[in-house]
Amino acid sequence: MSEGAGSQAWxxxxxxxxxxxxxxxxxxxxxxxxxxxxxxxxxxxVGCVAYALLAGLIARxxxxxxxxxxxxxxxxxxxxxxxxxAVFFAFRKNIFLGVTAGTxxxxxxxxxxxxxx
Numbered sequence: 840m841s842e843g844a845g846s847q848a849w850x851x852x853x854x855x856x857x858x859x860x861x862x863x864x865x866x867x868x869x870x871x872x873x874x875x876x877x878x879x880x881x882x883x884x885v886g887c888v889a890y891a892l893l894a895g896l897i898a899r900x901x902x903x904x905x906x907x908x909x910x911x912x913x914x915x916x917x918x919x920x921x922x923x924x925a926v927f928f929a930f931r932k933n934i935f936l937g938v939t940a941g942t943x944x945x946x947x948x949x950x951x952x953x954x955x956x
Contacts, residue, residue, distance in 0.1 A: 897920075901913075901916045901917060901920055904916070911945065911949050912948075912949075912953070912954050912955055912956060913955075913956045914954070914955020914956040915945065915948040915949055915953065915954075915955060916945065917955075918944065918948065918955065919941045919942075919944040919945040919948065920941060922940055922941060922944045923937045923938060923940050923941025923942075923944070924937065924941075925940075926939075926940035926941070927940075
C-alpha cells in the first residue's frame with residue numbers, strides 16, 4: 840500500500856500540535872519564574888498535593904496491586920513497606936536504603952512462602 844501525501848501531512852500536524860502544547864507551558868514557566876515565590880503558600884499547597892498523590896499511589900500499590908505484585912500476600916506487602924519506612928527513618932531519611940530494604944524484604948518474604956494473611 841502506498842501512503843498518500845495527506846497521511847504524511849496529518850502526521851506533521853499532530854507532531855506540531857504536540858510540540859506547541861509542550862512549549863507553550865515551558866515558555867509560560869520561563870516568563871513567570873521570576874515572579875513566583877518558592878516559599879509561598881501556593882508552592883506549599885502544590886507540595887502537599889504532590890505528597891498526597893504519591894502516598895495514595897503507594898497505598899494503592901500495597902492494598903490493590905496490579906500485575907505480578909498481585910500474586911504476593913497482602914501481609915508481606917505491608918510488612919515490607921513498614922520495614923522500608925523503618926530503614927528510611929533509621930538511616931537519616933535515605934531513600935535509596937529504604938527502597939532497597941523494602942524491595943529485598945518483599946523478595947525474600949515472597950520466596951520464603953510465608954503467608955501472613
